[in-house]
Each structure stands twice: as structure tokens, then as C-alpha cells.
Amino acid sequence: xxxxxxxxxxxxxxxxxxxxxxxxxxxxxxxxxxxxxxxxxxxxxxxxxxxxxxxxxxxxxxxxxxxxxxxxxxxxxxxxxxxxxxxxxxxxxxxxxxxxxxxxxxxxxxxxxxxxxxxx
Numbered sequence: 783x784x785x786x787x788x789x790x791x792x793x794x795x796x797x798x799x800x801x802x803x804x805x806x807x808x809x810x811x812x813x814x815x816x817x818x819x820x821x822x823x824x825x826x827x828x829x830x831x832x833x834x835x836x837x838x839x840x841x842x843x844x845x846x847x848x849x850x851x852x853x854x855x856x857x858x859x860x861x862x863x864x865x866x867x868x869x870x871x872x873x874x875x876x877x878x879x880x881x882x883x884x885x886x887x888x889x890x891x892x893x894x895x896x897x898x899x900x901x902x
Contacts (some may be wrong), residue, residue, distance in 0.1 A: 847875060
């Protein structure tokens with residue numbers, strides 16, 4: 783009878799240990815992902831280069847409108863090359879309005895959706 787209760791205590795101890803290790807691994811994974819995301823976000827934040835619009839025209843091909851400093855360029859991107867197609871006038875480029883939904887964070891979209899659902 784004593785051996786059965788000892789085995790049960792050992793099983794519970796093992797289960798709790800595995801659960802704690804699992805939670806620790808999840809926490810470390812979350813923190814590392816946030817850290818790497820922050821590094822990548824910091825590398826892509828700049829004031830001189832911005833992708834305005836992207837249109838896919840094939841499996842490995844797209845056309846992008848890119849702002850470089852105060853110039854707007856149409857760029858063709860293929861599997862192994864990038865080609866400048868044309869330089870565009872600022873007046874011919876339809877720029878997205880601030881707060882129009884372009885490049886909003888998930889948190890902003892979720893909050894807006896929650897507010898829409900709460901209104902009758």
C-alpha cells in the first residue's frame with residue numbers, strides 16, 4: 783500500500799516538473815521572439831526609404847512603388863533581379879492617408895473591431 787502512494791506522489795511530482803519546464807520553454811520562446819521582432823522592426827524603421835504599394839504580377843514577380851528620400855520610383859522585382867521601371871512624379875502617386883488602415887498594428891485593428899462590436 784505504501785509503494786502505491788509513493789508511486790502516485792512521484793507521478794504527480796514528475797507531471798508538475800514537466801509542466802513547469804513546458805511553461806518555462808514557452809516563456810523563453812515568447813521573449814526571444816519579441817526580442818528578435820524588436821531588432822527587425824528597428825532595422826526596417828527609417829525615414830528615407832518606404833514601400834508605398836506592392837502588386838504581385840506573377841509567382842516570383844511584383845511591381846512596387848518605393849519612396850527613396852523625396853523621389854518616387856516604380857521598381858520591378860523578379861526572382862533574381864530588381865529593375866527600376868520609372869521615376870514617378872509625386873503628384874501622380876496616390877499616397878495612403880494617415881490612419882487609413884495601412885500598416886496598422888494588430889492591436890489597433892483589434893481595438894477598433896471591439897469598439898465596433900460594442901456599439902448597438
